[in-house]
Structure formats: C-alpha cells, structure tokens
Amino acid sequence: PSAIMSLLKVPLLMLGSIAVHTTMTSPNPAAPTERQLKPSGLERIAPKWAPVLLKGVFWGLGIAECVTILAQHFPHLETISQALDPNNGAAHLTLTPTFLAGFISSIVGTSIRLHCYSRLQKHFTFELSTRPDQQLVTDGAYGLVRHPSYLGALFSGIGAALCVFVPGSWLVACSGLVRPGEAWEPKISAIWAVALTLAAVGLGSRIRKEDRMMKERFGKEWEDWVGRVPYRLVPFRALYTPRGRSSGHEDRSELHL
Numbered sequence: 364p365s366a367i368m369s370l371l372k373v374p375l376l377m378l379g380s381i382a383v384h385t386t387m388t389s390p391n392p393a394a395p396t397e398r399q400l401k402p403s404g405l406e407r408i409a410p411k412w413a414p415v416l417l418k419g420v421f422w423g424l425g426i427a428e429c430v431t432i433l434a435q436h437f438p439h440l441e442t443i444s445q446a447l448d449p450n451n452g453a454a455h456l457t458l459t460p461t462f463l464a465g466f467i468s469s470i471v472g473t474s475i476r477l478h479c480y481s482r483l484q485k486h487f488t489f490e491l492s493t494r495p496d497q498q499l500v501t502d503g504a505y506g507l508v509r510h511p512s513y514l515g516a517l518f519s520g521i522g523a524a525l526c527v528f529v530p531g532s533w534l535v536a537c538s539g540l541v542r543p544g545e546a547w548e549p550k551i552s553a554i555w556a557v558a559l560t561l562a563a564v565g566l567g568s569r570i571r572k573e574d575r576m577m578k579e580r581f582g583k584e585w586e587d588w589v590g591r592v593p594y595r596l597v598p599f600r601a602l603y604t605p606r607g608r609s610s611g612h613e614d615r616s617e618l619h620l
Contacts, residue, residue: 368457373429375466379526380425382473386519387414390480394492400576410489421523428533432456450543452536465525472518478504479512491573493580501588508594510570
C-alpha cells in the first residue's frame with residue numbers, strides 16, 4: 364500500500380506544478396510602459412522575475428520528488444536516486460493529509476485565477492495598468508471580492524508550498540537540507556516565515572495601489588462597486604474593520620484585513 368500511495372503522488376505533484384505554473388504565468392503580454400502605473404521598490408522587478416523564480420522552485424522540487432519516487436520502482440534510475448536522495452529518505456515520500464490539503468488548495472486557487480483571466484481577458488496583466496477601452500468588471504468572482512485573482516494566487520501558492528515544504532516532501536526527507544535525526548522545524552519554519560512575510564507585505568502594497576489606480580480611472584463607478592463589494596480578498600464582514608469614516612458613513616474603500 365505504501366508503494367502505491369507514493370506512486371499516486373507522482374501525477375498529483377505534476378498537476379500541482381502545472382497549476383502553479385498557470386497561476387504564475389500572465390495570460391497577456393506586458394502592458395506598454397506608458398500605460399503602467401509607475402512601479403516602486405520591489406515592484407520594479409517582482410512582476411517579471413518573481414513568477415520565473417517561483418515556477419522554477421516549484422517545478423524543480425516537484426520533479427526531484429517524482430524522480431526520487433520512481434527510482435524506488437525502476438532500478439535503472441538508481442544513479443539519479445543516489446544523487447537526489449543523500450538522506451536515503453525516499454520511503455517517507457508518500458501521500459499525507461497535509462499534501463492532499465495543499466493539492467486541493469492549489470487546484471482551487473488556480474481555478475479562481477483562470478476565472479479571473481477569462482473575466483478580464485486582454486486587460487489582465489501582471490503590471491498595474493489600464494487601457495482606454497477598459498471597462499470595470501464587477502460580476503462573477505468580482506461580485507464577491509474586489510481582488511479575487513490575488514486570493515486565487517494565495518490559495519495556489521500556499522497550497523503548492525504545503526506540497527513541497529513540509530515533512531513527507533523531498534525537500535525535508537531527501538534533499539540533505541534537513542539531515543537524518545535533525546529537527547526539521549527550525550529550517551522549514553524559517554522558509555515559511557520569510558515567504559509569508561514577503562507575500563503579505565508585497566500583496567498588501569499592491570492591492571492598495573491597484574485600488575487607488577482603479578478609483579482614479581473609473582471614479583464613481585468604482586466607488587459604487589466598492590459600496591456593493593467592500594471586501595478586498597475575503598467576503599466576510601467580520602474580518603474587516605473600518606480605517607476611516609466620511610460624513611458619518613463607513614469609508615468602505617478602506618476596509619482591510
């Protein structure tokens with residue numbers, strides 16, 4: 364049964380890698396520079412290089428784990444296995460509840476992302492920009508939250524990380540990053556802490572800038588939409604608090620997590 368469970372992990376790892384690749388690949392070419400909101404800080408390089416880096420990491424870890432699993436069943440891959448598994452931990456590469464939760468999260472996130480691609484069509488770019496012929500999309504997922512594509516990216520990215528950055532993954536069991544008998548928590552927790560901090564800071568800044576850009580571009584139409592859809596990422600009022608008030612009314616454009 365354990366051999367079957369580990370083999371079942373191979374197609375799921377590949378599907379998960381494809382999901383992340385889709386999430387982190389822009390459906391359209393970059394917007395012309397003159398239409399882009401002037402980037403600052405990490406935004407000067409993040410839209411171009413972060414997807415390339417993350418796709419490389421997730422594909423690399425996924426392929427390494429798949430090859431290590433397959434090498435247990437195909438002797439001619441033994442040489443590759445010795446290089447990929449200095450810890451001799453291949454027996455630990457099996458399906459776990461954490462992996463399955465991460466896989467489902469990644470697929471759900473990618474599905475949300477694809478929905479957003481289809482709703483915005485040619486207007487969806489990784490750079491903050493608008494087009495003269497652009498219309499404000501307020502239906503579908505955009506009728507629930509204002510930034511569903513970022514929610515999809517979070518689901519997909521965190522889900523993929525739950526597949527490859529936890530016990531039972533190649534990185535922990537085989538790569539040599541965590542040696543046999545060594546506690547895995549310090550190193551893996553540090554990776555998670557850095558990744559989540561960068562994601563939170565970068566995403567928060569980008570959402571605020573995008574809201575300002577859309578408000579300037581669409582004016583009252585955007586404000587009416589915010590009145591109907593006050594939620595940036597999660598459609599639950601209890602998770603939000605007002606940052607400001609205007610004329611005695613809650614400033615819904617400033618609701619935040």
